[in-house]
Amino acid sequence: xxxxxxxxxxxxxxxxxxxxxxxxxxxxxxxxxxxxxxxxxxxxxxxxxxxxxxxxxxxxxxxxxxxxxxxxxxxxxxxxxxxxxxxxxxxxxxxxxxxxxxxxxxxxxxxxxxxxxxxxxxxxxxxxxxxxxxxxxxxxxxxxxxxxxxxxxxxxxxxxxxxxxxxxxxxxxxxxxxxxxxxxxxxxxxxxxxxxxxxxxxxxxxxxxxxxxxxxxxxxxxxxxxxxxxxxxxxxxxxxxxxxxxxxxxxxxxxxx
Amino acid sequence: xxxxxxxxxxxxxxxxxxxxxxxxxxxxxxxxxxxxxxxxxxxxxxxxxxxxxxxxxxxxxxxxxxxxxxxxxxxxxxxxxxxxxxxxxxxxxxxxxxxxxxxxxxxxxxxxxxxxxxxxxxxxxxxxxxxxxxxxxxxxxxxxxxxxxxxxxxxxxxxxxxxxxxxxxxxxxxxxxxxxxxxxxxxxxxxxxxxxxxxxxxxxxxxxxxxxxxxxxxxxxxxxxxxxxxxxxxxxxxxxxxxxxxxxxxxxxxxxxxxxxxxxxxxxxxxxxxxx
Numbered sequence: 001x002x003x004x005x006x007x008x009x010x011x012x013x014x015x016x017x018x019x020x021x022x023x024x025x026x027x028x029x030x031x032x033x034x035x036x037x038x039x040x041x042x043x044x045x046x047x048x049x050x051x052x053x054x055x056x057x058x059x060x061x062x063x064x065x066x067x068x069x070x071x072x073x074x075x076x077x078x079x080x081x082x083x084x085x086x087x088x089x090x091x092x093x094x095x096x097x098x099x100x101x102x103x104x105x106x107x108x109x110x111x112x113x114x115x116x117x118x119x120x121x122x123x124x125x126x127x128x129x130x131x132x133x134x135x136x137x138x139x140x141x142x143x144x145x146x147x148x149x150x151x152x153x154x155x156x157x158x159x160x161x162x163x164x165x166x167x168x169x170x171x172x173x174x175x176x177x178x179x180x181x182x183x184x185x186x187x188x189x190x191x192x193x194x195x196x197x198x199x200x201x202x203x204x205x206x207x208x209x210x211x212x213x214x215x216x217x218x219x220x221x222x223x224x225x226x227x228x229x230x231x232x233x234x235x236x237x238x239x240x241x242x243x244x245x246x247x248x249x250x251x252x253x254x255x256x257x
Numbered sequence: 258x259x260x261x262x263x264x265x266x267x268x269x270x271x272x273x274x275x276x277x278x279x280x281x282x283x284x285x286x287x288x289x290x291x292x293x294x295x296x297x298x299x300x301x302x303x304x305x306x307x308x309x310x311x312x313x314x315x316x317x318x319x320x321x322x323x324x325x326x327x328x329x330x331x332x333x334x335x336x337x338x339x340x341x342x343x344x345x346x347x348x349x350x351x352x353x354x355x356x357x358x359x360x361x362x363x364x365x366x367x368x369x370x371x372x373x374x375x376x377x378x379x380x381x382x383x384x385x386x387x388x389x390x391x392x393x394x395x396x397x398x399x400x401x402x403x404x405x406x407x408x409x410x411x412x413x414x415x416x417x418x419x420x421x422x423x424x425x426x427x428x429x430x431x432x433x434x435x436x437x438x439x440x441x442x443x444x445x446x447x448x449x450x451x452x453x454x455x456x457x458x459x460x461x462x463x464x465x466x467x468x469x470x471x472x473x474x475x476x477x478x479x480x481x482x483x484x485x486x487x488x489x490x491x492x493x494x495x496x497x498x499x500x501x502x503x504x505x506x507x508x509x510x511x512x513x514x515x516x517x518x519x520x521x522x523x524x525x526x527x528x529x530x531x532x533x
Contacts, residue, residue, distance in 0.1 A: 005526065008455065044455045048518060084350035085330035133329055133354075154331055185326065185333030223266050225363035227335035228320055228389040 002054030006046035007083070008100075009092040014042030018095065019129060022121050029111060029124050033103035043096070047087070053101045055079035056142070061108025066168045069145065072105070073164060076142060077149035085150060091130050094143040098128045106141040137178055151178060155190040166197045172207045173197075176214055183217065189226040192234040193217070200242050212245035220244065268386040269376055271307055271362070271393035278375045281307035283393040285323060285360035289400045292491060297349040297402070299325065303360050303395075305340040309373035310362060310393060314339070319392055321362045329354040335361070349402075356400045362393035413489040414466060416449070418442040427465065429472040434488040438469050456531050462520040470513040478507040 010018070018025070028034060038044050056079055059072050087093065098106045110127040114120045130140035137147045148167060149160070155177075156163025167174055177184050177193075184190045196203050196213075203213050220241055226234055269277030273284070283305050290298040301323055305311060313319040322337040330353050336345050367387045376382055386392065415435035422428060422441045430437045440448065448465065451457030473493075477484060484490040497504045502512050514520070524531065 006455070006523075039454055041454070046455050046458065086350045086353040089329050089353040151331060181328045181331055182326075182333060185328075185331045187334075223270075223391045225320075225335065225361065225389045225391060228363050228365060233389070 002052045004050045004052055007049040007051045007080075007093065008038075008044045008046055008096050009090065010096045011042035011045060012092065015092050015095055017042075018099065019125075022124050023117070026117050026120055029107065029120060029128075033107065034099040035103065038100055043100075047093070049082045049087075051079055051082065056097065056102040056105065059102060059105035059109075059142075061105045061110075061112070064109070066170065068109075069148065070164065070168050073145040073148045073168070074161070076145040077153075077164075080146055083146065088143065088146055088150065089133070089136060091136070094130050094136065094140050095128065097142050098140065102142045110141055138175075147178070148174070151184060154187060155184055156194045157187075157191070162198070163194055166194055169197070169204055170207070170210075173204065173210055176210065180214065183214075186226055188229075188231070189221075189234060192231065192238055195235065196238045196242060200239070202242055202246055208249060209245060212248045213242055216241035216244040216248070266391070268384050268390065268392075269380055270391060271310065273396055277377050277380070278307060278373070279377065281310075281375045283307070283310075283360065283362065283395050285358070285395045285398070287323075287358045287398045287400070289356070289402075291349065291402060292494075293349070294496070295349055297347045297352055297356075298344055299336075299347065299358070300342065300344045301336075301338060301358070301360070302342045303338065303340045305362065305393070307373070307375055307393075309375060311340070313364075313371070313392075314362070318364065318366055318368065319362055320365050321360075323358055323360040323395075326357040326359070327352045327354065328357075352402055354402060356402060358398045358400070360393075360395035361391055364388055364390045364392055413492050414438055414469065416440065416445060418445040427469070429469045431473050431476055431484060431487070431489075436469065436473055436489050438465060456527060459520070459523040459527055459531065462517055463524060467513055467517055467520055470516060471509040474504060474509045474512055475507075477504045478509075481505060 022029075025034075034043075055075065058075050060068065062068075063071050083093075106128060110123050111120055114123055126135075126139050127141040130136040130143055136143045138144055149164060152163035152167045153160040156166065167177060177190075183193065202209055204210060217238070221237070224237070226237075229237070269275075271278045271281055271283045285301055285303045287302075288300040290300070303321060303323070305314075305321065310319065314321055320337055321340055322335055324333065324335055325347070326333045330351055332351055338345075364386050365388060367385075369385045370383045371386065372383045374382070376384065413436055415433070415437045417437050417439050418441070419428065419439035420442055422439060422444075424441045424444055426441060426444075428439045430439065448461065452461055482490075494504065496516055497512075502515060504512065506512065
């Protein structure tokens with residue numbers, strides 16, 4: 001373990017400067033990054049959060065797909081465990097980390113194999129910056145991993161690592177859960193959905209089964225105050241949703257419900 | 258299943274968008290306080306005017322409260338309260354951006370043949386509803402949370418040059434919108450050149466802001482809250498509240514160190530970088 005230091009972030013003007021100079025910095029993005037600039041004004045404003053910057057060096061940019069994301073999410077979750085969800089919405093933190101402490105990973109994971117400068121610039125804008133919530137959650141090389149861990153812990157607090165494995169089972173499962181904030185935000189319901197993913201073999205059996213299951217929750221759950229139900233009652237509601245979804249798949253002429 | 262004004266139900270709902278009840282009302286007003294950077298305080302005033310639903314609440318057949326939803330941080334919670342006014346304290350670090358608030362009344366058990374004289378005639382005066390069903394829903398309120406969480410304590414200070422001072426000398430003026438630290442013009446140039454470097458900030462926190470803050474605490478202790486109309490005082494008093502500090506206690510050194518989170522520890526943490 002390396003030395004603990006304060007988590008840094010960029011100044012607003014440095015963020016905008018970097019954003020406007022992606023093309024000019026292409027060689028830096030392709031090669032050695034920006035670590036030599038951290039003592040320049042605007043690069044290193046400390047936050048009141050301790051972290052071990054060397055922890056991000058363990059990120060493995062050659063590990064792609066769900067297995068790679070799982071491995072790398074565990075690293076980010078540990079290194080940035082003290083970051084609050086409020087601060088995790090701050091682009092200036094993530095852009096600093098993707099340009100300095102986590103640069104090697106971000107470059108290897110998202111820029112390797114790209115030959116023309118335009119493709120590199122496009123990938124940099126997508127994976128080294130994060131202007132919107134979707135960008136933070138789905139695209140930025142490091143923050144997407146942090147949000148994986150946060151959502152898994154929020155939804156499956158008693159076994160966050162198992163929650164993470166369930167969330168990252170397949171790309172469609174992750175995107176379906178992270179986009180349905182009205183569902184994942186309601187912790188008791190979300191925990192029960194993860195329990196169904198764990199215990200009800202139908203739910204994760206195919207992309208279609210999972211999609212129909214989520215549609216059934218939407219359809220049958222209208223106006224239900226899940227917060228006023230017991231876990232047993234929520235589980236039994238989800239069993240009904242699963243049966244409904246299975247019937248939809250079996251129906252040769254599925255309705256558009 | 259998102260809560261919306263367009264939801265359709267098999268049972269009557271009291272809301273501003275439906276005619277299921279007559280001569281009745283369900284509404285709420287919210288006040289949000291974010292002065293303390295660690296806490297989000299929501300004061301809700303819920304107004305239920307329907308004596309039959311009120312009776313159901315009193316019997317325990319229904320619950321009342323409001324949803325707090327923050328999409329940016331995946332928060333969607335139900336906070337229970339009886340109609341009337343109440344304050345709720347939530348961890349501010351769980352929220353960011355827009356917060357949506359929506360009052361609801363729900364059934365805690367299923368009922369068959371529940372009666373109310375306020376029901377629309379088409380219900381014939383009696384209705385059935387399941388458990389955990391929405392019975393009343395109010396209009397949504399939205400608040401935007403201050404995005405200034407990254408503002409460091411130093412942001413309530415401003416630095417200005419004053420050639421009446423000698424090099425290295427400083428003076429503090431709390432009578433402006435920001436607490437103004439005056440230094441000699443040349444000293445100001447040096448401060449400006451080192452303040453952007455994290456190591457420079459560590460030095461300034463100890464050498465400039467700590468004594469300046471002690472001076473401010475001394476003035477506050479002597480003059481009480483005569484600073485309340487200054488812009489800096491709002492952040493200052495919120496930070497004191499968050500750290501459990503009475504700014505008028507006169508414990509200048511102790512309080513200043515706590516407010517700046519023991520700045521000498523930063524010198525210790527960074528000593529290899531500072532003195533290499």
